[in-house]
Amino acid sequence: MAPPATIVASEESGALIMRAEGSWLVTSAAELDRRLHALDLPSDRRVTLDLAGVDRLDTAGAWLLLRTEHALSARGNRVALTNVRESFTPLLEQLRARSGVEPLPHPIPPHHTLIGFVARIGEITIMLGHRVYTMLGFAGLVSANFAQLFWRPRRLRVIATLVQMEQAGLDAMPIVGLLSFLIGVVMAYQGADQLRRFGAEIYTVNLLGVAILRELGVLLTAIIIAGRSGSAFTAQIGTMQVNQEIDALRTLGLEPVEVLVLPRVFGLVLTLPLLVFYADAMGLLGGALMSWSTLGISLPRFLEQLRGAITEWTLWVGVIKAPFFAAIIAMIGCYEGFNVTGSAESVGRLTTQSVVESIFVVIVADAAFSILFSLLKI
Amino acid sequence: MMTAASDDIVIQVRGLVTRFGTQTVHEGLDLDVRRGEVIGVVGGSGSGKSVLLRTVIGLKRPDAGSIDVLGYDVPNLGEAEARALEQRWGVLFQDGALFSSLTVAQNIEVPLREHLRMPEPLMDEIAACKVAIVGLPEATADKFPSQLSGGMRKRAGLARSLALDPEILFLDEPTAGLDPIAAADFDQLIRDLKASLGLTVFLVTHDLDTLFAICDRVAVLVDKTIRIGTLAQHLEDDHPWIHAYFHGPRGRAAQSTNK
Numbered sequence: 092m093a094p095p096a097t098i099v100a101s102e103e104s105g106a107l108i109m110r111a112e113g114s115w116l117v118t119s120a121a122e123l124d125r126r127l128h129a130l131d132l133p134s135d136r137r138v139t140l141d142l143a144g145v146d147r148l149d150t151a152g153a154w155l156l157l158r159t160e161h162a163l164s165a166r167g168n169r170v171a172l173t174n175v176r177e178s179f180t181p182l183l184e185q186l187r188a189r190s191g192v193e194p195l196p197h198p199i200p201p202h203h204t205l206i207g208f209v210a211r212i213g214e215i216t217i218m219l220g221h222r223v224y225t226m227l228g229f230a231g232l233v234s235a236n237f238a239q240l241f242w243r244p245r246r247l248r249v250i251a252t253l254v255q256m257e258q259a260g261l262d263a264m265p266i267v268g269l270l271s272f273l274i275g276v277v278m279a280y281q282g283a284d285q286l287r288r289f290g291a292e293i294y295t296v297n298l299l300g301v302a303i304l305r306e307l308g309v310l311l312t313a314i315i316i317a318g319r320s321g322s323a324f325t326a327q328i329g330t331m332q333v334n335q336e337i338d339a340l341r342t343l344g345l346e347p348v349e350v351l352v353l354p355r356v357f358g359l360v361l362t363l364p365l366l367v368f369y370a371d372a373m374g375l376l377g378g379a380l381m382s383w384s385t386l387g388i389s390l391p392r393f394l395e396q397l398r399g400a401i402t403e404w405t406l407w408v409g410v411i412k413a414p415f416f417a418a419i420i421a422m423i424g425c426y427e428g429f430n431v432t433g434s435a436e437s438v439g440r441l442t443t444q445s446v447v448e449s450i451f452v453v454i455v456a457d458a459a460f461s462i463l464f465s466l467l468k469i
Numbered sequence: 470m471m472t473a474a475s476d477d478i479v480i481q482v483r484g485l486v487t488r489f490g491t492q493t494v495h496e497g498l499d500l501d502v503r504r505g506e507v508i509g510v511v512g513g514s515g516s517g518k519s520v521l522l523r524t525v526i527g528l529k530r531p532d533a534g535s536i537d538v539l540g541y542d543v544p545n546l547g548e549a550e551a552r553a554l555e556q557r558w559g560v561l562f563q564d565g566a567l568f569s570s571l572t573v574a575q576n577i578e579v580p581l582r583e584h585l586r587m588p589e590p591l592m593d594e595i596a597a598c599k600v601a602i603v604g605l606p607e608a609t610a611d612k613f614p615s616q617l618s619g620g621m622r623k624r625a626g627l628a629r630s631l632a633l634d635p636e637i638l639f640l641d642e643p644t645a646g647l648d649p650i651a652a653a654d655f656d657q658l659i660r661d662l663k664a665s666l667g668l669t670v671f672l673v674t675h676d677l678d679t680l681f682a683i684c685d686r687v688a689v690l691v692d693k694t695i696r697i698g699t700l701a702q703h704l705e706d707d708h709p710w711i712h713a714y715f716h717g718p719r720g721r722a723a724q725s726t727n728k
Binding site: 116117118120121124125149150151154158178181182184185186189434436 | 556569581585586587588591594595598599601602604615631633634661664665666667
């Protein structure tokens with residue numbers, strides 16, 4: 092084991108001699124640092140730093156020596172390093188040449204101060220405005236590309252659209268169906284529990300019909316698809332952005348919006364209403380099953396009650412929202428994908444952001460639809 | 470598990486076999502690296518240069534053979550031995566492999582924090598030292614990897630691999646993707662560090678200039694094994710691949726600039 096590193100100060104014929112000994116290595120740096128801070132540094136004297144006893148030296152040790160030398164010089168001492176082994180000279184020289192005297196003070200992150208906090212709110216507000224602006228710009232770009240399809244319909248990529256429909260629609264059926272079924276079960280169970288107190292169990296059917304058809308079916312499906320397909324869109328386009336595939340498309344004379352965005356938007360707009368219809372059916376099935384097993388409402392009675400509770404508009408009010416939600420999810424997903432810059436890390440960040448944003452906008456749009464429908468008295 | 474390696478040899482590979490499925494990359498490969506030398510590993514694409522590096526530092530298990538680094542049996546390290554060995558080597562991956570959520574200074578402090586108990590100010594000082602020693606401007610310490618250029622990221626990665634003042638430095642294509650000036654600077658930096666810190670450097674590279682500028686010996690991966698020797702010896706070798714490598718137009722250009 093190497094001898095421990097020490098530093099000892101002694102007076103010798105008018106000069107102060109500091110003898111460094113042992114292994115000045117990073118492993119003993121903490122201990123040395125403590126000892127050096129504990130030393131009483133003199134002022135305006137001749138000081139000799141004697142390294143005769145130092146048998147090993149690394150960058151950390153060399154830094155501590157140089158730091159001590161700096162500190163002594165700063166107090167007006169005349170400092171000399173003596174008995175430096177030849178093998179240590181290059182390291183000391185290199186450190187002396189390259190490093191500053193003081194390490195950088197870490198600046199306080201600006202948002203830790205009150206002004207910084209206010210400034211940050213301002214920054215975020217401006218950024219938000221900017222985002223909305225660029226997002227609208229993107230929606231405009233997509234619409235312009237869409238409009239071009241009317242006089243050049245052959246430019247719609249049918250196969251790519253069908254692939255998107257399969258991935259976003261067909262492949263999502265198990266999860267959408269299962270979750271809708273379970274929501275139907277839960278709604279029926281909870282609704283029956285409350286309504287039983289009034290002896291109005293049969294109205295569970297009305298509750299199920301209205302809630303699932305008008306709101307829950309479409310909202311639940313949209314949220315699942317935002318998490319499943321919206322995130323996939325961002326990740327796919329983002330990865331292409333990282334690999335410079337988007338740039339390659341442009342140089343080959345292909346318009347990325349036309350090749351990548353339109354098939355995804357079309358695919359989702361066509362698929363989501365179908366998925367919503369399917370989710371409605373599965374939700375009602377779950378509700379019917381639960382009503383039968385806990386309330387003893389048979390299927391014919393369930394259907395009869397349902398017919399009285401809803402009109403065809405109840406279904407349409409839900410399904411009509413689906414294409415709008417689909418367009419929102421697909422556009423935000425693609426937009427965030429194009430926002431990816433270079434690093435793989437930004438793909439992850441923007442994927443998260445795209446899901447959060449599309450769910451948020453979908454719910455806001457749903458609220459807007461509610462207001463619209465109540466004005467229209469539907 | 471200490472084995473009897475001579476003090477002079479810091480890395481000893483014997484009979485290494487590496488396979489991916491049915492494809493054999495290394496077949497009975499032997500390699501000795503001496504203390505204090507810079508060894509360059511070259512070979513064609515897919516000849517297993519990076520695989521060799523990953524195997525020597527224990528990221529990949531060899532299919533057969535023994536690997537001995539500083540007297541430790543790498544494929545069969547216990548937890549305590551692995552910790553001890555990790556403090557004695559530093560690894561620079563191709564693009565620096567800096568942790569993206571930490572600043573450069575915090576990146577350098579990761580190994581210090583993990584292996585040593587040290588007061589916060591001293592750690593900052595040592596981090597600043599390492600930043601200076603790899604030739605980065607002081608202000609880099611508080612920047613995040615995403616704010617740095619490729620060359621700076623490599624230097625910062627080098628600073629992190631030097632954090633614990635290792636005895637062996639493993640470099641994976643350190644000059645790939647750098648412009649010629651930055652690459653030459655990096656070569657000079659490795660040479661300076663070797664001189665001042667007494668490092669042993671294990672260098673995987675494609676850069677002929679780097680080979681001629683800083684390597685004491687060169688290991689060429691051909692025919693699933695290795696031919697090791699000084700550059701002068703390789704220049705005499707009449708193995709077709711080695712001949713084409715060192716006597717091709719780029720090889721000749723690198724030779725003449727580094728004469």
